[in-house]
Amino acid sequence: MSTILVNTLTGTSTAGSIVVTGEGNSTTTNLQQGLAKAWAFTAADGASISDSFNISSLGDTAAGQQTLNFNNDFGSANYSVVASQGTGNQHDVVMSTKAAGTQLIKIYDPDAGAFQDSLINAVAHGDLA
Amino acid sequence: MSTLKADTIQSTGGGAATLTKQSAAKAFYSLNGTGTIAFRKSLNCSSASDLGTGDYKVFYSNAMSDADYSAVGNFGTTDSDWNNALGSDLVMGGNIAGSYTAFYATTGIGFANFGDEDSGTAADVEICNGVINGDLA
Numbered sequence A: 001m002s003t004i005l006v007n008t009l010t011g012t013s014t015a016g017s018i019v020v021t022g023e024g025n026s027t028t029t030n031l032q033q034g035l036a037k038a039w040a041f042t043a044a045d046g047a048s049i050s051d052s053f054n055i056s057s058l059g060d061t062a063a064g065q066q067t068l069n070f071n072n073d074f075g076s077a078n079y080s081v082v083a084s085q086g087t088g089n090q091h092d093v094v095m096s097t098k099a100a101g102t103q104l105i106k107i108y109d110p111d112a113g114a115f116q117d118s119l120i121n122a123v124a125h126g127d128l129a
Numbered sequence B: 001m002s003t004l005k006a007d008t009i010q011s012t013g014g015g016a017a018t019l020t021k022q023s024a025a026k027a028f029y030s031l032n033g034t035g036t037i038a039f040r041k042s043l044n045c046s047s048a049s050d051l052g053t054g055d056y057k058v059f060y061s062n063a064m065s066d067a068d069y070s071a072v073g074n075f076g077t078t079d080s081d082w083n084n085a086l087g088s089d090l091v092m093g094g095n096i097a098g099s100y101t102a103f104y105a106t107t108g109i110g111f112a113n114f115g116d117e118d119s120g121t122a123a124d125v126e127i128c129n130g131v132i133n134g135d136l137a
Helices: none
Strands: A008-010 A019-021 A028-030 A038-042 A049-053 A055-062 A065-070 A080-085 A092-099 A102-109 A120-125 B003-005 B027-032 B038-043 B045-052 B055-060 B070-076 B090-092 B108-113 B127-133
Touching (some): A038 A055, A092 B070, A102 A120, B038 B045, B070 B108, B108 B127
Antiparallel strands (some): A038 A049, A055 A065, B090 B108
């Protein structure tokens, strides 16, 4: 076994593209493409971030409507965000309007018939600018 | 500071190199599930099938090693009246076609919107997002 100690990995042909071999040794995948570009764990009051990566701030747009503001933006609005809520039973989590630098997430309580603040776990994949 | 420049990284045996305490997603997608369905952005996804209203399959370019992988997803919409996303019942690995069949395979994943808030029946979804983590074949 050999170990390389290094602080930065950069592609030779394309700086932002490194291919790694998959676990089964028969396929490859792009390292940069597979890395999460942002994630967030927000507080149940919808007003603060408990921990995050590449998130500059949380916009408390309205009750149950939180906007993730990315520190480093994506290259376009074509990226993938999945999220779950951790507060209410049968609450709906919906990805709403997005831009290269922002993603609005809405949490809806069908019993109350209204949006409701909640703990949110979210992770974003795609190409950074 | 040190920088390693390389186009491909392998273990010394030619297999997968270990990245300390790190793991990359092996596939992700953002699919427009209305009209003629199409990927907005994806990794390791070769194609998507429209099986019917609110019913989809995404196929991987490189297969997973087995079906014991993690698939998480969400629906979304930019529609102000929330039709087809609010209250949508997302099932990862399940399809409506074939009388409610499972498709959670090394080659791809099925998913469906089994019911939306307005109609309580299956409906196409504007934004279908998913992330796959696990081992490649």
